[in-house]
Amino acid sequence: MTTFVWDYLPEYRSEREDILDAVETVFESGQLVLGKSVRQFEEEFASYHGVDHCVGVDNGTNAIALGLEALGVGRGDEVITVSNTAAPTVVAIDSVGATPVFVDVREEDFLMDTDLVEAAITPRTKCLLPVHLYGQCVDMEPLRRLADRHGLRILEDCAQSHAATHHGRIAGTMGDAAAFSFYPTKVLGAYGDGGGVITSDPEVNANLRRLRYYGMEKVYYVVDTPGHNSRLDEVHAEILRRKLRRLDDYVAGRRDVARRYEEGLGDTGLLLPANAEGNTHVFYVYVVRHPRRDDILAALKERYDISLNISYPWPVHTMTGFAHLGWEKGSLPVTEKLADEIFSLPMYPSLPVELQEKVITAVREVVTSL
Numbered sequence: 001m002t003t004f005v006w007d008y009l010p011e012y013r014s015e016r017e018d019i020l021d022a023v024e025t026v027f028e029s030g031q032l033v034l035g036k037s038v039r040q041f042e043e044e045f046a047s048y049h050g051v052d053h054c055v056g057v058d059n060g061t062n063a064i065a066l067g068l069e070a071l072g073v074g075r076g077d078e079v080i081t082v083s084n085t086a087a088p089t090v091v092a093i094d095s096v097g098a099t100p101v102f103v104d105v106r107e108e109d110f111l112m113d114t115d116l117v118e119a120a121i122t123p124r125t126k127c128l129l130p131v132h133l134y135g136q137c138v139d140m141e142p143l144r145r146l147a148d149r150h151g152l153r154i155l156e157d158c159a160q161s162h163a164a165t166h167h168g169r170i171a172g173t174m175g176d177a178a179a180f181s182f183y184p185t186k187v188l189g190a191y192g193d194g195g196g197v198i199t200s201d202p203e204v205n206a207n208l209r210r211l212r213y214y215g216m217e218k219v220y221y222v223v224d225t226p227g228h229n230s231r232l233d234e235v236h237a238e239i240l241r242r243k244l245r246r247l248d249d250y251v252a253g254r255r256d257v258a259r260r261y262e263e264g265l266g267d268t269g270l271l272l273p274a275n276a277e278g279n280t281h282v283f284y285v286y287v288v289r290h291p292r293r294d295d296i297l298a299a300l301k302e303r304y305d306i307s308l309n310i311s312y313p314w315p316v317h318t319m320t321g322f323a324h325l326g327w328e329k330g331s332l333p334v335t336e337k338l339a340d341e342i343f344s345l346p347m348y349p350s351l352p353v354e355l356q357e358k359v360i361t362a363v364r365e366v367v368t369s370l
């Protein structure tokens with residue numbers, strides 16, 4: 001079976017010397033944990049975003065969890081987010097003891113419908129958690145106004161949107177803090193797990209540094225408030241430093257892939273990703289939509305042995321693990337409808353053109369023969 005979904009090997013083969021040199025640099029440095037590479041990556045990632053601080057952590061889920069904790073979100077608080085996201089967004093909210101409150105998304109671009117947020121605010125609401133899904137930003141201006149009016153914090157989930165912009169501002173610089181994942185498939189990916197939180201708030205920065213290091217602050221071996229062990233690994237930090245220099249090229253590569261899909265599939269009746277007003281899209285996932293999604297995927301498998309992904313087939317509020325939250329089926333109609341109609345085409349910057357052509361030819365034939 002051909003999955004075509006994702007493969008890091010083409011990129012590794014073209015960057016092998018640099019990646020191996022990064023590993024060697026760390027091994028020779030004499031410091032394997034929280035050393036020079038983490039410090040330098042944090043400075044460079046903060047500077048790329050024009051913010052004061054970046055704190056490297058162990059993965060994107062903990063970037064969200066520690067971000068929430070550092071913003072003062074905890075047990076009994078409510079966090080407004082979407083169900084149309086990767087489950088880790090909601091797992092992270094749950095892990096700090098807070099309650100996720102879902103709003104529906106916009107049908108055109110799958111992003112948080114900010115018009116629905118105010119009605120979801122209660123006296124327990126502490127934080128807004130917009131997810132910049134698939135590679136483009138949520139409309140942040142209305143959220144900022146609401147947060148200011150109601151005294152709420154904003155944590156951006158940037159796990160899918162490195163380098164995306166909204167009205168000229170880069171993802172992660174429009175809230176109080178922003179959480180990133182550097183999972184290998186992400187727009188900026190390590191060779192294993194990694195994450196980071198950026199902020200310009202000195203108190204949030206100090207909280208994050210304490211939280212990722214057992215809760216220790218100034219004096220090692222002394223804990224005031226217990227935290228976690230959530231450090232970014234030194235090897236991944238050094239690899240990420242090298243890859244950060246190529247981030248804009250990776251994004252350009254993703255846009256080339258997207259352009260070829262538009263040229264090859266734009267006239268087939270398949271709904272291609274819409275660019276929301278003011279946004280530049282970085283195409284972390286290339287999500288298309290068709291009411292006969294299941295027939296299309298079955299035919300692709302049967303006729304071409306091509307198996308494609310769905311991001312995501314089950315909205316988070318319908319998962320057994322979140323049944324206790326009490327969200328009935330039907331409570332988020334747009335999210336639920338999209339989950340039945342979307343599927344993803346292979347998308348990564350080093351996707352070989354001939355593989356992409358194969359996918360385009362197959363999808364074109366299947367969709368136009370329905």
Ligand SMILES: *Cc1c(COP(=O)(O)O)cnc(C)c1O
Pocket residue numbers: 059060061062085086088089131157159160181182183193194195
């Ligand atoms: C990948 C992802 C995460 C979790 O990141 P990990 O590094 O896998 O823990 C969180 N939110 C979204 C939207 C993601 O896509």
